[in-house]
Amino acid sequence: MIVGSGGREHAIAASVAKSPKVDKIYCAPGNAGIGQIAECVPIGAMEFEKLAQFALENEVGLVIVGMDDPLVGGLVDVLEAKGLRVFGPRKNAAILEGSKAFSKDLMKKYHIPTAAYETFDDAKKALSYLEGAKFPIVLKADGLALGKGVLICNTLEEAKEGVRTIMTDKKFGSAGNRMVIEEFLTGREVSVLSFVDGKTIRIMTSAQDHKRAQDGDQGLNTGGMGTFSPSPFYTKEVDEFCRKYIYQPTVDAMAKEGRPFCGVIFFGLMLTADGPKVLEYNARFGDPEAQVVLPRMKNDLVEVCEACVDGTLDQVDLVFEDNAAVCVVLASDGYPVSYEKGYVIHGLEKFDGADGYYCFHAGTKRTEDGYVTNGGRVLGVTAKGKDLKQARANAYAAAEWVDFGNKYMRHDIGKAIDEA
Ligand SMILES: Nc1ncnc2c1ncn2[C@@H]1O[C@H](COP(=O)(O)OP(=O)(O)O)[C@@H](O)[C@H]1O
Numbered sequence: 001m002i003v004g005s006g007g008r009e010h011a012i013a014a015s016v017a018k019s020p021k022v023d024k025i026y027c028a029p030g031n032a033g034i035g036q037i038a039e040c041v042p043i044g045a046m047e048f049e050k051l052a053q054f055a056l057e058n059e060v061g062l063v064i065v066g067m068d069d070p071l072v073g074g075l076v077d078v079l080e081a082k083g084l085r086v087f088g089p090r091k092n093a094a095i096l097e098g099s100k101a102f103s104k105d106l107m108k109k110y111h112i113p114t115a116a117y118e119t120f121d122d123a124k125k126a127l128s129y130l131e132g133a134k135f136p137i138v139l140k141a142d143g144l145a146l147g148k149g150v151l152i153c154n155t156l157e158e159a160k161e162g163v164r165t166i167m168t169d170k171k172f173g174s175a176g177n178r179m180v181i182e183e184f185l186t187g188r189e190v191s192v193l194s195f196v197d198g199k200t201i202r203i204m205t206s207a208q209d210h211k212r213a214q215d216g217d218q219g220l221n222t223g224g225m226g227t228f229s230p231s232p233f234y235t236k237e238v239d240e241f242c243r244k245y246i247y248q249p250t251v252d253a254m255a256k257e258g259r260p261f262c263g264v265i266f267f268g269l270m271l272t273a274d275g276p277k278v279l280e281y282n283a284r285f286g287d288p289e290a291q292v293v294l295p296r297m298k299n300d301l302v303e304v305c306e307a308c309v310d311g312t313l314d315q316v317d318l319v320f321e322d323n324a325a326v327c328v329v330l331a332s333d334g335y336p337v338s339y340e341k342g343y344v345i346h347g348l349e350k351f352d353g354a355d356g357y358y359c360f361h362a363g364t365k366r367t368e369d370g371y372v373t374n375g376g377r378v379l380g381v382t383a384k385g386k387d388l389k390q391a392r393a394n395a396y397a398a399a400e401w402v403d404f405g406n407k408y409m410r411h412d413i414g415k416a417i418d419e420a
């Protein structure tokens with residue numbers, strides 16, 4: 001059983017479906033696309049007791065939790081208490097994502113490279129700290145804020161306004177009860193996903209996402225407009241540094257703190273002139289990253305997840321295809337502000353049997369007229385290719401297979417690779 005309802009869960013379901021160990025997949029609550037390969041059950045990701053009851057009644061052998069909210073809220077603990085096998089961190093480990101103040105303090109304590117910072121639980125103190133600060137500066141709401149709780153402020157005025165937004169006006173709710181103010185870093189961003197069994201960590205191939213709505217990384221932040229994998233900026237040298245100073249040290253730090261981490265750790269890295277630094281951790285697959293990383297993974301995903309649950313990940317070697325993948329998100333025009341829904345989606349059948357091409361659903365709905373749009377991010381179109389250039393050409397060709405009324409996409413996903 002997979003818990004979640006986005007493109008990430010569709011990508012997880014597609015990988016799980018390839019496993020010979022699996023004869024039935026449930027997804028709660030799932031979406032229209034996931035419904036093609038799994039049985040979607042109408043239980044919300046935050047309905048812990050109902051999820052547990054359903055899993056017990058249907059003899060679910062493994063639960064994979066895809067989303068951040070239920071992980072941070074303790075779904076894994078609830079399911080484990082009923083004797084279920086669950087892939088994902090317990091509440092006391094998901095805090096790695098659930099509290100930015102926690103993760104910064106952890107990094108400081110264990111000398112894991114990250115931006116210099118201070119934490120505040122009082123707006124007044126934060127405001128007076130800003131008076132002597134260097135700009136630009138980065139403000140982060142402590143808790144989960146749907147990827148919107150980070151403000152990059154160029155001036156003192158902007159930063160003061162930001163502190164008020166987060167801590168006084170509580171724009172992100174209780175996520176803003178505390179905040180982190182940190183040094184602004186410059187460099188290339190890279191996302192690295194990993195599997196962790198509490199002690200051992202296995203690194204997946206790298207990826208990079210495009211969060212801004214418009215070409216040239218302009219416009220508002222979104223849940224992600226596209227991704228590519230691998231990142232050409234993630235060199236062997238960077239990998240060696242991160243293995244030594246970031247990945248294993250993070251896993252060891254969590255174990256030392258009595259918070260062993262089982263599941264996926266997502267490392268958001270900035271490759272600065274002073275070396276790689278951690279921007280943030282997530283406690284699960286990134287949504288757009290999963291859509292380019294999982295299609296390239298040769299391992300049986302279920303076997304890897306079970307090794308994490310059983311603490312035998314040291315016996316697993318991850319193997320990725322020697323190629324590249326690009327995912328272009330097809331969105332509703334106007335996203336992330338306001339947009340219309342309910343347009344019929346044409347052309348989805350072109351993906352049937354198209355080897356190396358995937359169409360992951362996010363905001364879709366099944367109606368009498370077929371699939372219709374039902375969200376801001378509608379579909380993730382992924383294509384593989386022998387290298388990034390080819391994968392990008394393939395993905396943009398496949399993006400034209402599909403059409404709907406207010407279809408919008410960026411046209412420069414993976415373009416940064418031309419500079420590499
Ligand atoms: N210290 C920093 N310096 C420069 N940019 C940053 C810094 N921290 C975060 N960012 C930018 O803000 C984005 C969001 O921050 P992140 O810490 O990943 O939080 P979240 O994903 O929860 O919003 C990052 O992807 C990065 O582009």
Ligand SMILES: [Mg+2]
Nearest residue numbers: 147268279280
């Ligand atoms: Mg992030």
